[in-house]
Amino acid sequence: MLACKSLFRVDRLLKFTNTYVKSNPVNYFQGKHSYEKLSLDLRIGGAKDKPGTMDKKKRKIGTPVWRPLCTQASSLEEPVMDVEVKSEIGSQMQEVNESTIEVMDATVSPKALEGDIEDESIEEKTVLSAAKHSLSVEVGASLIRFVRGKEGSTKEKIEKETGVQIILPSSKQEDAIIIEGTSADSVTKASKEIQHIIDEAVKTPSLEYSHFVSLPLAIHPELVEKLVNFQNSILGIDVNDTGVGENQEGNSDRDASESDAQDEQLGKGSAVAVELKVANDRESVKVDISGIPLVSYAPKELKESKSSRLSDLRIEKSIFIKPKTFHLTVLMLKLWNKERVSLAAEVLKSISPKVMDALDNRPLFVRLKGLDRMKGSLDRAQVVYAPVEEIGSENRLSHACQVIIDAFVEAGLVLERDIGHQLKLHATVMNVKHRKRRGNRRVKSDSFNAGGIFEQFGSEEWGEYLIREAHLSQRFKYDENGYYHCCASIPFPC
Numbered sequence: 190m191l192a193c194k195s196l197f198r199v200d201r202l203l204k205f206t207n208t209y210v211k212s213n214p215v216n217y218f219q220g221k222h223s224y225e226k227l228s229l230d231l232r233i234g235g236a237k238d239k240p241g242t243m244d245k246k247k248r249k250i251g252t253p254v255w256r257p258l259c260t261q262a263s264s265l266e267e268p269v270m271d272v273e274v275k276s277e278i279g280s281q282m283q284e285v286n287e288s289t290i291e292v293m294d295a296t297v298s299p300k301a302l303e304g305d306i307e308d309e310s311i312e313e314k315t316v317l318s319a320a321k322h323s324l325s326v327e328v329g330a331s332l333i334r335f336v337r338g339k340e341g342s343t344k345e346k347i348e349k350e351t352g353v354q355i356i357l358p359s360s361k362q363e364d365a366i367i368i369e370g371t372s373a374d375s376v377t378k379a380s381k382e383i384q385h386i387i388d389e390a391v392k393t394p395s396l397e398y399s400h401f402v403s404l405p406l407a408i409h410p411e412l413v414e415k416l417v418n419f420q421n422s423i424l425g426i427d428v429n430d431t432g433v434g435e436n437q438e439g440n441s442d443r444d445a446s447e448s449d450a451q452d453e454q455l456g457k458g459s460a461v462a463v464e465l466k467v468a469n470d471r472e473s474v475k476v477d478i479s480g481i482p483l484v485s486y487a488p489k490e491l492k493e494s495k496s497s498r499l500s501d502l503r504i505e506k507s508i509f510i511k512p513k514t515f516h517l518t519v520l521m522l523k524l525w526n527k528e529r530v531s532l533a534a535e536v537l538k539s540i541s542p543k544v545m546d547a548l549d550n551r552p553l554f555v556r557l558k559g560l561d562r563m564k565g566s567l568d569r570a571q572v573v574y575a576p577v578e579e580i581g582s583e584n585r586l587s588h589a590c591q592v593i594i595d596a597f598v599e600a601g602l603v604l605e606r607d608i609g610h611q612l613k614l615h616a617t618v619m620n621v622k623h624r625k626r627r628g629n630r631r632v633k634s635d636s637f638n639a640g641g642i643f644e645q646f647g648s649e650e651w652g653e654y655l656i657r658e659a660h661l662s663q664r665f666k667y668d669e670n671g672y673y674h675c676c677a678s679i680p681f682p683c
Contacts, residue, residue, distance in 0.1 A: 320371070321369055321370070321371065322369070322370050322371070322372060322373050322375075322376045323367055323368065323369045323370075323376070324367070324368045324376050324377075324380055325365050325366070325367055325368075326365060326366050326367075326368060326380055326383060326384075327364060327365050327526045327527070327528055328364055328365065328366050328383070328387060328525075328526065329364045329387075329525035329526035329527075329529075330358075330361055330362065330363065330364045331396060331397075331399065331525050332364075332387055332390055332391075332396070332525050332526075333357060333358065333364070333366070335386055335387070335390040335395075335396075336355070336357070336366060336383055336386055336387075337357060343386065344357070347379055347382050347383065348379075350382075351370065351375045351376075351378045351379040351382070352370060352371070352375050353368050353369060353370035353375050353376055353379045354368075354369045354370070355367070355368055355379065355383075356368075356369065364526050364527065366383070368380055368383075387525075391523050391525065391604070392604070392606070396523060396525070397523075397664070398521045398522060398523055398664065399522065399523055399524050399525065399663065399664055400522045400523075400524045400530070400533065400661060400662060400663050400664065400676065401518055401519070401520060401521045401522055401662055401664065402518075402519040402520040402522070402537070402593055402597070402659060402660070402661060402662070403516040403517065403518060403519065403659070403660045403662045403673065404516060404517040404519065404614075404656050404658075404659055404660075405515075405516050405657070405658065405660060405672060406515045406516050406517065406557075406616060406654060407512065407513050407514060407515040407516065407671070407672055408657060408672075409652075409654050409655075411652065412515065412557075412651065412652060412654060413512045413513060413515065415651060415652070416510075416512035416515060416618065417512050419618065419646060419649075420506070420509045420512070422645070423504065423642060423645075424499070424504075424506060425495045425499070501638075502637060502638040502641070503635075503636065503637040503638065504637050504638070504642075505624065505625075507623055507624050507625040508619050508620060508621055508623050508624050508637065509618065509619055509623075510617055510618055510619070510620065510623070511671065513670065513671030513672060514667070514671065514672055514673055515616060516616070516662075516672075516673075517555075517577060517614050517615070517616055517656075518614075518615070518617075519590045519593055519594065519612070519614075519659065520590075520593065520594050520597060520603070520607075521607065522597070522602060522603065523604060524602070529602065530663075530676060532600060532602065533597065533600075533602050533661055533676070533677070534661055534676050534677035535677075536596050536597055536600045536602065537593070537596075537659070537661050537677045537678075537679055538677055538679060539596070540592060540593065540596045540679070541679040541680070543592050543596075544589045544592055544593065544659070544679060544681070545681075545682065547585065547588040547589040547591075547592050548585050548586075548588075548589050548681060548682055549583075549585060550682050551585075551682050552655055552681075552682050552683055553579065553585055553586055553589075553655070553656045553681060553682070554579075554580040554581075554653050554654065554655050554656070555577050555578065555579055555580065555586065555653070555654060555656060556577070556578050556580055556651075556652075556653045557575045557576070557577060557616060557651035557652060557653075557654070558575070558576065558578070558648075558649070558650055558651060559575065559576060559646075559647055559648050559649060560573055560574070560575060560576075560618070560642070560643055560646055560647050560649065561573070561574060561575075561576050561615075562574075562639060563615070565636050567638070567639050567640045567643060568638045568639075568640055569636040569637075569638070570619075570636055570637055570638070570639035571620070571621045571622075571635065571636050571637075572617060572619070572620050572621070573617070573618055573619040573620075573639055573642065574615040574616055574617045574618060575615070575616040575618055575649075575651055576615065577614045577615060577616060580653060586614070586656070587612065587614075589681075590612055590614070591612065593659065594612065619637075619639070619642075621635040621636060621637060622635075655683070656681050657680070657681055657683060658678050658679060658680050658681055659678065659679050659681065660673070660675045660676075660677070660678045661675070661676040661677040661678070662674065662675060662676070663675075663676055
C-alpha cells in the first residue's frame with residue numbers, strides 16, 4: 190500500500206516529483222529494455238474534512254490523476270520512497286484531505302519512463318480526466334445520408350439526446366461511423382437509435398437495390414450485336430455512315446449531344462484542295478473534278494423530323510439498357526455494407542452443388558422471342574422486355590432459381606416485402622427508370638409510346654442461348670468487359 194499526503198495548486202496540473210512503487214523486487218533491466226504498459230488499479234479513500242485556512246471562495250479539489258512518469262532505463266536499483274505532491278496558492282499553503290491510495294496492480298515500463306511530465310495550464314476548475322467509450326458501427330456508404338439527415342439534423346438530434354459524439358466517415362468509400370461517449374449506456378443508446386434509422390431506411394424506395402442475382406446473356410456476342418441493331422434502328426442511327434454503334438454498345442447512357450456532334454463531324458466527308466493558276470485574266474481555266482469524291486448529306490429537315498418524332502414518343506437513348514449488360518434477373522437485393530455483401534457471396538457459393546442437382550447436371554438453353562411490356566399500355570409503356578422460355582420445358586431453370594432464392598431468404602438477405610414474389614424471368618431491353626434527368630426535375634409517372642416498336646419487333650427472333658453461370662452482381666459498377674461487377678459466381682452445367 191502506498192500512502193501519500195497531497196497538497197494541490199489549483200492553477201497548475203499535478204506534478205509528480207518522484208514516483209516509486211513498493212512491491213516485490215523485480216529485475217526489469219538485465220541488459221535489455223523491457224516495454225510494457227503502465228496499468229494502475231486505484232482505490233481512493235478520503236478522510237473527513239479538516240478545518241484550515243481557506244479562501245472565502247470554495248474551490249473544488251481535483252482527484253489526483255496518475256500519469257506515466259519517464260526515466261531512462263538503468264541497471265541500478267533505486268530505494269523505495271513515498272510519493273509527495275506539493276502545491277501552493279499564491280504565498281498561502283493549503284492543506285487538504287489526507288487520501289489513501291492503494292496500488293492494487295502496477296506495472297512500470299522503461300519505455301513509459303522516458304522524459305519528464307510537462308506542466309500544463311488549466312482553468313479555475315480542475316479538469317478531471319474521464320474514461321471514453323467508443324463504438325464502430327458498420328452502416329454502409331449508401332446509408333450515411335440517413336444518419337446525417339437534412340443539413341445534419343438527425344445526427345445532431347441523436348447527439349443531443351444521448352450526449353455522445355457521432356463521427357461520420359470523410360470518404361464515400363468508408364462505410365463505418367464512430368460513436369464516442371463518456372458512458373457505455375450513452376453509446377449503446379445512440380447505436381440503437383442509428384440501427385432503428387437504418388432498419389426504416391432499407392424499407393423505403395429512397396434506398397435503391399444495390400445488388401442482384403443475374404444470369405448473364407451478354408456473354409454471347411451475337412446477341413449483343415442484335416441488341417445494338419435494335420437500338421440503332423429505333424433511334425434512326427445508321428452504323429455504316431456514323432460509326433456510332435460501337436459507342437452505343439459500350440455506353441448507352443451517353444448524352445445525345447455526343448452522337449449529334451459525331452454525326453456533324455463525320456458528315457463533312459473528305460477534304461479536297463484545288464489549286465488554280467491563271468496567267469492572265471483573259472484565259473479560261475479548266476478544272477478536272479473526276480477525282481473529287483461526292484459527299485451526300487442527309488437533309489436537315491429529315492434529321493429534325495426524326496428527332497422531333499422520337500421526342501413526341503418520349504423515346505431517347507438513355508432508356509435502352511446497355512447491350513453489354515444484358516441479363517436475366519433472379520433476385521433483387523439491398524446489401525448496404527461489406528458484411529452483407531460477403532455473406533451474400535458465401536451463400537451463393539455454398540449452394541452451387543444444389544443448383545447443379547436442380548439442373549440435373551445438364552446444359553440449359555433458353556429461347557428469346559418477341560417483346561412484351563411489364564407496366565402500362567403500349568402508348569404509355571414503362572418496361573419493355575424479351576420473354577424467356579426454357580428449351581425442353583422441364584422447368585429445370587425455374588427449379589434452380591428457386592433454390593437460389595430460398596437460400597438468400599433463409600440467410601435473411603431478402604427484404605420482407607420481396608419474400609414470396611413470384612419469379613418471372615425476363616430480359617429487359619427498355620426501362621424508363623434509366624432515363625436521364627434534366628437538372629433536378631423528377632417525373633412522377635414516366636412512360637413512352639412503344640406502339641411502333643412492337644409493330645416492328647413484336648415477333649423478333651432473338652435466338653437460343655446457353656446459360657453458363659449465375660452471378661452476384663453489383664449495380665452501378667462495371668467490370669472491364671462492360672458487364673456488372675461480379676461479387677461472386679457459380680457455374681452452370683456446360
